[in-house]
Amino acid sequence: MTTKLIALAGMLVLSVSGLALAETAGTTIVPQGQSAGEGAAASGGDAAAKPEAAKPEAAAAESKPAAEGAAATGAAAEGGAAADAGGEGGKAADGADMAKMKPDAHPSKDTETEGNTPQLSDLGEYKDPAGNPTYLIDSAGKVDWYTWRGYKKYMANCMQCHGPDGLGSSFAPNLTDQLTALSYYDFAGIVVSGQQNKWNPSGNSVMPAWGDDPNVMCSMDAIYTYLRARADGVVGRGEPKRIANNKEAQDAEYKCLGF
């Protein structure tokens, strides 16, 4: 926990303020994968018809590291899932239903490389065998508190650009796809420092730096965990049901926020 905070603080120093840039970009933001009637946050019906407009093909291709060929990705995922279910990936935390947690063929990078066997860590947070934040899903399909909290924090801080449920918009990429290429540390680094113009090299594609925003920094693991579950295909759209409240973790978040 302490080392992670130090790592995040280090990244904070590197952070550049992309917020102002993003606000001036003035791009119409239309969520993808949205059903009719859900569009309160969206603007402009026209752009909805061509949601990929802001995403050049070259950038989309580049986002998948060449070293992990598409065919190999699927095979590795199957192997990893089987190993985990068989208990080789470490002992799963009590209550985890590995059948309900079986990732789809193109899981998040951490799940592909480390598996998704949840091990109980501090404050009721779950970690994969490599120590990356991960989710726990029980046999009723309910999720651990961090995954649920991550949904809430995603909706409050990321949804306006990245669309409901992480599915992307005409302005910002689909994070359930992108986590297939980003590890937790890649993800945290981008969230802390921002990123510009990978998705639109001609300009105006700005991911703000959140390194000085406690609303995001105090919930980095939760947001990642939720998106990881979405990327792995084990949590559907909308608000997941949580197994139980976690007062300890909620208090830690409030303390981090200065309440």
Ligand code: HEC
């Ligand atoms: C103001 C709009 C906006 C908000 C709010 C926003 N993002 Fe982004 N984000 C973007 C844009 C635009 C990009 C693409 C940047 C580029 O082209 O390099 C992006 C890129 C990213 C990427 C990198 C994806 C990739 O593989 O290139 C991650 C990860 C990410 N955002 C996570 C988040 C998270 C988590 C939140 C909420 C805490 C968030 N974003 C909030 C606009 C936003």
